[in-house]
Structure formats: structure tokens, C-alpha cells
Amino acid sequence: MSWSAELAEALGRENVITDPARLRTYECDGLTGYRVQPAMVVLPRSAEQVAAAVRVCAGHGVPFVARGAGTGLSGGALPVADGIVISLQRLRRVVEVDPVNLRAVVEPGVTNLDISKAAAPYGLYYAPDPSSQQVCTIGGNVAENSGGAHCLKYGFTVNHVLAAEVVLADGTVTTLGGDSAQVPGYDLLGAFIGSEGTLGIVTKVTVRLLAKPAAVRTMVADFATVAGAGDAVTGIIAAGIVPAAVEMLDNLAIQAVAASTESVYTPDTVAALVVELDGPPDDVAEQFDEVQEICRQHGSTKIMLARDADHRALIWKGRKAAFAAVGRISPNYFVQDGVVPRGRLAEVLGRIAAMADDAGVRVANVFHAGDGNLHPLVLYSEAEGQHDRAERLSTQIAELCVELGGSLSGEHGIGADKACSMPRMFGEDDLATMLRLRTAFDPDGLCNPGKVFPTPRLCGERPGPYRPHPLEEAGVIERL
Amino acid sequence: MVLTPGGSGSFDAHHPPRRELLDDCVHCGFCLPSCPTYAVDGEEMDSPRGRIYLMDLAERGEIPLDRTIAGHIDSCLGCLACVTACPSGVQYDLLLEATRPQLERHVPRTRRERLVRRAIFAVFPYPARMRAAALFGVLYRRLGLRALAHRLGIVARLPAELRAAEDLLPPVPVRSLFRRPAPLVPAAGERRLRVAMLEGCAQRVLFGDVNAATARVLAAEGCEVVVPQGQRCCGALNLHAGLEDDAAARARRLIDTFEQAEADVVVVNVAGCGSSMKEYDRLLADDPAYADRAARFAASVRDVNELLAELEPRAPRHPVQAKVAYHDACHLANAQRIRTQPRDLLRAVPGIEVTDIPEADICCGSAGIYNLVQPATAEELGRRKAANIESAAPDVIATANAGCLLQVRRFLTADIPLVHPIEILDASIRGVPLEKARR
Numbered sequence A: 001m002s003w004s005a006e007l008a009e010a011l012g013r014e015n016v017i018t019d020p021a022r023l024r025t026y027e028c029d030g031l032t033g034y035r036v037q038p039a040m041v042v043l044p045r046s047a048e049q050v051a052a053a054v055r056v057c058a059g060h061g062v063p064f065v066a067r068g069a070g071t072g073l074s075g076g077a078l079p080v081a082d083g084i085v086i087s088l089q090r091l092r093r094v095v096e097v098d099p100v101n102l103r104a105v106v107e108p109g110v111t112n113l114d115i116s117k118a119a120a121p122y123g124l125y126y127a128p129d130p131s132s133q134q135v136c137t138i139g140g141n142v143a144e145n146s147g148g149a150h151c152l153k154y155g156f157t158v159n160h161v162l163a164a165e166v167v168l169a170d171g172t173v174t175t176l177g178g179d180s181a182q183v184p185g186y187d188l189l190g191a192f193i194g195s196e197g198t199l200g201i202v203t204k205v206t207v208r209l210l211a212k213p214a215a216v217r218t219m220v221a222d223f224a225t226v227a228g229a230g231d232a233v234t235g236i237i238a239a240g241i242v243p244a245a246v247e248m249l250d251n252l253a254i255q256a257v258a259a260s261t262e263s264v265y266t267p268d269t270v271a272a273l274v275v276e277l278d279g280p281p282d283d284v285a286e287q288f289d290e291v292q293e294i295c296r297q298h299g300s301t302k303i304m305l306a307r308d309a310d311h312r313a314l315i316w317k318g319r320k321a322a323f324a325a326v327g328r329i330s331p332n333y334f335v336q337d338g339v340v341p342r343g344r345l346a347e348v349l350g351r352i353a354a355m356a357d358d359a360g361v362r363v364a365n366v367f368h369a370g371d372g373n374l375h376p377l378v379l380y381s382e383a384e385g386q387h388d389r390a391e392r393l394s395t396q397i398a399e400l401c402v403e404l405g406g407s408l409s410g411e412h413g414i415g416a417d418k419a420c421s422m423p424r425m426f427g428e429d430d431l432a433t434m435l436r437l438r439t440a441f442d443p444d445g446l447c448n449p450g451k452v453f454p455t456p457r458l459c460g461e462r463p464g465p466y467r468p469h470p471l472e473e474a475g476v477i478e479r480l
Numbered sequence B: 001m002v003l004t005p006g007g008s009g010s011f012d013a014h015h016p017p018r019r020e021l022l023d024d025c026v027h028c029g030f031c032l033p034s035c036p037t038y039a040v041d042g043e044e045m046d047s048p049r050g051r052i053y054l055m056d057l058a059e060r061g062e063i064p065l066d067r068t069i070a071g072h073i074d075s076c077l078g079c080l081a082c083v084t085a086c087p088s089g090v091q092y093d094l095l096l097e098a099t100r101p102q103l104e105r106h107v108p109r110t111r112r113e114r115l116v117r118r119a120i121f122a123v124f125p126y127p128a129r130m131r132a133a134a135l136f137g138v139l140y141r142r143l144g145l146r147a148l149a150h151r152l153g154i155v156a157r158l159p160a161e162l163r164a165a166e167d168l169l170p171p172v173p174v175r176s177l178f179r180r181p182a183p184l185v186p187a188a189g190e191r192r193l194r195v196a197m198l199e200g201c202a203q204r205v206l207f208g209d210v211n212a213a214t215a216r217v218l219a220a221e222g223c224e225v226v227v228p229q230g231q232r233c234c235g236a237l238n239l240h241a242g243l244e245d246d247a248a249a250r251a252r253r254l255i256d257t258f259e260q261a262e263a264d265v266v267v268v269n270v271a272g273c274g275s276s277m278k279e280y281d282r283l284l285a286d287d288p289a290y291a292d293r294a295a296r297f298a299a300s301v302r303d304v305n306e307l308l309a310e311l312e313p314r315a316p317r318h319p320v321q322a323k324v325a326y327h328d329a330c331h332l333a334n335a336q337r338i339r340t341q342p343r344d345l346l347r348a349v350p351g352i353e354v355t356d357i358p359e360a361d362i363c364c365g366s367a368g369i370y371n372l373v374q375p376a377t378a379e380e381l382g383r384r385k386a387a388n389i390e391s392a393a394p395d396v397i398a399t400a401n402a403g404c405l406l407q408v409r410r411f412l413t414a415d416i417p418l419v420h421p422i423e424i425l426d427a428s429i430r431g432v433p434l435e436k437a438r439r
């Protein structure tokens, strides 16, 4: 029997897609510059069906790519032409919320936000909060080791996953990690998190839940200069305060937010900092005053305090929608993802502005200022022929981050997008070692091939606007 | 490449989905969780992002207009939750409205689809036929025919579409089938506005009480209420089904009728009707004889909740003790962006507590004729909505759309009264218990 017939039989006809037009809707993720139509898409209804599908693939040497919500920004879920896509969108059950042991067990297709919703009745929540949290799946988060605004204080996905049930490349099902905080032996779970779907498919995740902090205070501080805002961030951290989040938006980003949602930001401010503190009420109150004082010292022109939970939600809604909202103020844009040492924020932002002026395109900034993770958005118009200029600028910004002692962070992953840059960041030995780990899990290279590691086929032709950035030898990377 | 002369890709030249609107989608997926069809089966093609992708491919001529794409556009409820959710401002409502008529023109429907649609469009827009159908429904229940038909297994053998219709019939008293509001209800006290009220088709037959309550409340708040006589269907069902020409013809006739009333405002208490009447300007933009009139008309349309929220309350409210679950009708919340007004109006009644429903932004599956033409998905959504509402343990459920009232009632397992919010206001203003006010 052909592999496609075997898959249809193993999963049921209603759970496989073979029609070309339908398949095309799976050809890309959040990074639309790369598109490949898969040979088949399967939508298993259980972990057993995932394993069954992988077993068929293993038996016939068919490559497979896991797909969550398809919000990835590095082409991680880009299909393989002669392979299948395994969508986890039908595994969306919250299996268990255990308020006593502070954990939840969920299927991989559950969204990040739905975990917090399920935990809310117990006063608990799931801490990592990517801006895409309402839609991205926990499976995708594990694969990308996703972070978010509150990772400054609470850490990334890897700090909040206790165990994962995974289907390995040969179709065997195993559990990595365990109930207790410390599991003896190699930290295979740690290796799996952030592996971008190249080591296997997650079919169940046990996550850590946190008690909602007793007090949360949020403010938006306006600044007349971007440098002032950058210095204020440095000032806050230097004062020994660990905010739950420090986010920055510049004026262009604020305009985008205003065009998209009920915006609470001052429309004409040059820059705004969102600072959130949480913890015991007394500590929060004291530090909140201190932060306001620091902002004023650095020239803040106006400070708005969140009045209540609804008001705070509006502040965050604006911040989290900012990325996609840029579509409202510009026909096309590149998302860059770089890290600079926090102390040099003001400097790098000044230089980006100057470079943008030179190039004659606009750059919007909205980013995790607390950990120096920049997301410059280079706005341009394809129709007006600005594509190449914008792309060059985007690359220069990446190089600038590296030059200032930072890195091309992997918050958005390597995926297909940056795979070709890997040799520039890592020596041959490093890559060979990584490949040995990968091969230990997936000897035949069937599991999300063509991602993370450079391949001649991928790196020979580079379609789409999000081309990898030629990271010169200086390139240091924080995470994969 | 499939090319139609003068068109864009596979679409013909008559108002294809516009390229710039398609380009607004940045493929971020933020709309996925609020899409009811995606919630049901998790397939990309049945999500807003996937549907836009298919339209985009067709616009480029990379896929033909055939049953595949038609199936995924047919399965869309038109609830517009995706428009509300999209941070990038994608106007899916315009894309959908442009795509549906193209598919109607180019993709032949099966015999069965044609029959079901023809039956629906031959009954719903005509109050007299609707009344006959409802009367049959009442007798069918009353005379025990329903029980008999079920026992004999006749119902089980009906096609799914008919079974859905059979199940949707609400238990209306015969008397209320024939109730019509007076053609003119004078304002109580000094007149603030002259408003012309839409009676609706299914609305006037199945929910005559809601129309009566609407007129009473508006009058109590100082509005003179005219009910233009001879008014016909507003064309909402046609418009949402992609039958553009029929919808435009109905729109012209309704404008003619309502202009005679010389009112300040046109007031509507059915979300689906109100949302399409607010779109008449777009629908008739190409018609030189009507474009201006349609624009004026559309600008004067108000949902009753919207209108009351604009008027400083005048009539005193008496207490109504009830925990109310307010269900957002998609055509009110997403299409007309009216969310806070009905809640605020209810909260202003002493004794009313308004509770939230889990998954509030997911459609109940009613969506115009959707529950009749796509019964399986509609049924799953209806069950899901009813369970979510019941989990909030309300005393009363309020929703401002006839379709939602029918759909939710069909799937409730607990015996919870379902009302239009205006009926609660009416009871409060008149100082009578809710059950009495509805009689």
C-alpha cells in the first residue's frame, strides 16, 4: 500500500487533506516569504493517531513537519514538498489542572492563553506570555522556547515545562522530564525545548502554574526622546528593581496601535515605556514610586498609572497587537529580532533612527526593553520599489546589534529563515555536535528537515522578504 | 492560470475581492481562536486566515472557482468575529461580500442545495408564508403530530436541513403570531424623536411580543414610533447569502417605504437586519437613482439598544430581580460594534446582574440561514453555546437577535427563559414581572 493510502487508513479519510487548493493553505506560517505545498496534511485526533502517522512516515521514509497555530516567524512550520504536515489543532484538551501541585497537563494544540484561562479559577496562571499568546499553541511554544514581555522576571518556556510526552521519529512514544523538579540523568527535556520540531512531536505537556501575584501595578511613562526612555530602563534595572515587564514603544508603533485598537497611549509622544511590577503589595507600592521617580529623572513627560484591571488589559492589548497592527500603517514590513546589551539601548536606537533616515524608510520599534530584545520593524512599500532598500536596512540593523556586543536572538527561532546563517554563527565543530544530538533522536532526518541546519537546497535559493541576515564572523547567538 | 477576461484571476470583473484588501492580511493568525468553524474542526481552510488565503489564490488565478473554495466560503458563518479580532484591520466583511456573489455566479450548486435554498428564500422573507409555516408548526406540536412524527421515525428520516428547521420552531402562542404593533404609537410626554420601526419578517411572526415591547419602551422614552405600513423584507438573508441583486431590490423597496415615514431615525431590533440596513450605502453605491438616498438611509439606522443608549433615560425603571446572561449577537457585536450599550441598559435596571458567558466571542451557529444550510456545524456550535451559557447559571438569557433566540433555545437543556433585552426594559418600565410583561 502507498504511504498516503496507509495514512488515510490509519487516521480515517476525514482526518487527511490531499486536495491541492486545501493543501496550499498550509504552505506557510507567520513568515509568508517561504511557501512549500506539502504532499498531505493530517489532523490526528489523539496522541495515538500522531504516533500512527509518524510510524507510517518512518516506514516509508516520508518527512513530516509538526504544525501548531502557524504563527511562527522563522518558517519553522514550513512544509516539505514530498512530505506531510501533522497539524496538532485537533488536540486541544486541557487534560488536568492540579491546583495543589501547581501544574496543568494539556494537549499540544491548547493555546498559551487557554492554559491561563483554565487555571484562573484557582488563582493561578501560566507565566510565559508571547504577544501571540491568544493563538500560538503550547506545542509551538515548547518547540520555539518562546518568551514574552514577562520573561524578564519569570523566564522562558523552558523554565515552566515540567514534562512532555513526545512521539519520536520512529513512532515510539516516550515522556521526557517528570513530576518532580529534579529528574536524574541527562536533561533530555531541556534539549527538546527549543529544538524547533526537529527532535519529535510533543503530544502532551505538563506545565508549571504560578499563583497570581498579590499585587500588580502598571504604568505607561512617556518620553520626549527615545534615548531618555532607554536610559530610564537602564536606571530601573541599575536600582536593583526586577520589574515583571519593561516594554518600549516608539511613536510609529503607537500610531499603529492607535489605528488598530482602543489605544490608551499618548498619540504624539516620541516614546513610551510600559513598566509592570508585581509581588507582595508593600514591595510593589514602594518600588512603583521609585520607578516613577527614575522615569521623571530621565525626563519623562507624563506618567499614566493603570487605574484597574480593565485599564491594564487595554495597555497590554495595545502592546501585544502592535506587531500585527503595523500592517495598518504600512503596506509591507520586515520584522527584525536582535538583542543588545541593555546599557546600550539608547545608543542603538539612536543609530537605527539615523540609518533609517539615510535609507529613506521608516522603522517602528516595539520591544522587550527589559532584556534588550529589539524588534525593529522596517516599514516599506513594495509597490513603491522600496523593498531592496528596506531589506538592506534590516540586515544592517542586525549587524549593528552584533557590532554592539549583542546577538541575533532566537526568540523567533532559526527555522528555515536563518538556517543559512548558522555557519556564520557557529563553527563546523559546533554544528557537527548539534547534528549528532539531532541524529541521536532522528537518524533518518525525517523530522522537520531543512530547518535550523543549513542545507544546500535551502541556502541556494532564498525566496521572500525575510531573507537571513549575513551575520558576520562576530555573530554570537543567545539561544537557538 | 485560469483567466476570465477583464476579471482578476479566477474572479470575473464584477466587484471581485480587492487586491489591497487581501494584502492587508499579514497571516499572523490572531483571528483563529475567535472563528467558530476553526473552533469546531481546526482546519486551516475553515479559518479566516485560510479563507482569505483561498480568495487570494483565486484572485491571482492560481486556483479555480470550484466546489472546493465554495465549500469553505459556504461554511463561513459571516459572524465577523475575525474582523473584531484582527489587529491588522483586515476587512473580511468586504472580502466575503465580494466573494460570495462570485461563487454564486460561477459554481453551480447541487440539486439538494438549490432546493433547500429555494425553500428558505421562498418562505422567510414573506411574513404571510412565514406565518403559515409557523401556524403549521404550532398545530403540529399542539395536535401531537410532532410527537407522532418523531415516534414514527419520520423526523429522523428527514434531510438534516429540514430536521433543523423542524427543531427551530419556537413554542409560540397562536395569538402572538397575529399580533401587530399599532401603526403609530405616540411619545409619552414631550416628543424627542420620531422613529420608524422595522417589523422584520420572521421577527413579526415569531417575536411579535418583542416588537410590541420595543414600541412601548421607545414611546416611554419620548419617541413617537411609526410602523411604516406595507414594509417588506430588508434583504439581509439574501445579502449574507451572496444574492446581491435580490438584496439590492429589497433594499430599494424598503428605502421607498421608509422615506414616506419622514422619521429622524430608523430603529431595528433584529441585529441581522440592522447590520445589513447599515450597509445599504455600499450595496446601492452603483445605482445613481439610489446611491444618495441609500447613504442617508443607512446613516439613519439605529439598533434599538444603540438608540436607547444615546437617549438620556426618562422613564423610571422598576426593579427586576434577575441574573441575566447577555449573549452577544454577532451582527450586533461584530458587524455593528454594539457591545457595551445593551449591557449598560440592562445594568441600569435595579436588581439586574449581568454575567459573562465563557467563549462569549464564538458564534452560536445561527447566522442567518446558516443553521438551515450547514446543520452539522450549526448544531455543534449551538450545543457549545448552550452549555457555555448554562455554565454561568443565569435566571434569564438575553440576546438582541431573532436567529440567536431560536438557535440557543433549541439547544438549551435547562429551562431558562430567553428574551430580547428590550423585554426586560419593558417589564422594568411598566413595573410588571418579566413573565407577565411578555404576555
Ligand SMILES: Cc1cc2nc3c(=O)[nH]c(=O)nc-3n(C[C@H](O)[C@H](O)[C@H](O)COP(=O)(O)OP(=O)(O)OC[C@H]3O[C@@H](n4cnc5c(N)ncnc54)[C@H](O)[C@@H]3O)c2cc1C
Residues within 6 Å of the ligand: A029, A030, A065, A066, A067, A068, A069, A070, A071, A072, A073, A075, A076, A077, A088, A108, A129, A130, A131, A132, A135, A136, A137, A138, A139, A140, A141, A142, A143, A144, A145, A146, A147, A148, A149, A196, A197, A198, A200, A201, A202, A203, A323, A324, A411, A412, A413, A448, B027, B028, B029
Ligand atoms: C504577531 C506575532 C507576535 C509574536 N510574538 C512573539 C513573542 O512575543 N515571543 C515569541 O517568542 N514568539 C512570538 N511570536 C512567534 C510565534 O508565535 C511563536 O514562535 C510560537 O511559539 C509559535 O507557536 P505556533 O503554535 O504558532 O507554532 P507553529 O508556527 O505552528 O510552529 C512553530 C514550530 O514549532 C514546531 N511545532 C509546533 N507544534 C509542535 C509540536 N506539538 N511538537 C513539536 N514541534 C511542534 C513546528 O514544527 C515549527 O517548527 C509571534 C508571532 C506573531 C505572528
Ligand code: SF4
Residues within 6 Å of the ligand: A324, B024, B025, B026, B027, B028, B029, B030, B031, B032, B048, B049, B052, B082, B085, B086, B087, B088, B089, B090
Ligand atoms: S485576518 Fe487579520 S488576524 Fe487573521 S491572519 Fe490576517 S492579519 Fe492576522
Ligand code: SF4
Residues within 6 Å of the ligand: B034, B035, B036, B037, B038, B047, B048, B051, B075, B076, B077, B078, B079, B080, B081, B082, B083, B092
Ligand atoms: S466570519 Fe466568522 S466564521 Fe467566517 S471566517 Fe470570520 S470568524 Fe470565521
